[in-house]
Amino acid sequence: MTINIQYVQIATSEAMNEYVTNKLKKLSKKYEWIIKADVYFKNEINSKTNGKICKMELSLPGPRIFATSNEKNYELAVKETIKDLIVQLKKRKEIYKTH
Numbered sequence: 001m002t003i004n005i006q007y008v009q010i011a012t013s014e015a016m017n018e019y020v021t022n023k024l025k026k027l028s029k030k031y032e033w034i035i036k037a038d039v040y041f042k043n044e045i046n047s048k049t050n051g052k053i054c055k056m057e058l059s060l061p062g063p064r065i066f067a068t069s070n071e072k073n074y075e076l077a078v079k080e081t082i083k084d085l086i087v088q089l090k091k092r093k094e095i096y097k098t099h
Helices: 014-030 074-099
Strands: 002-008 038-041 052-059 064-070
Touching: 002 014, 014 038, 014 074, 052 074, 064 074
Parallel strands: 002 038
Antiparallel strands: 038 052, 052 064
């Protein structure tokens, strides 16, 4: 699996890169048909909510799946985004089982 991490108008972080890479590698061991992951970090300044945004898009056979979350810190945003992706991956796995 290829992992692309982008920081939109914020400083890059090696610790965050490692954190995301470890989480996604665990995910790819369970769902080995994931081809590529695109991760975007963004800080929303004018937000009345938390403002730390994480967006992830996974490329796999069939349509891509996408999830995003807005939390008080990036680690929590990554966890919530991956939770959303797992739900979608489980649904996709059920589709593959029926064929």
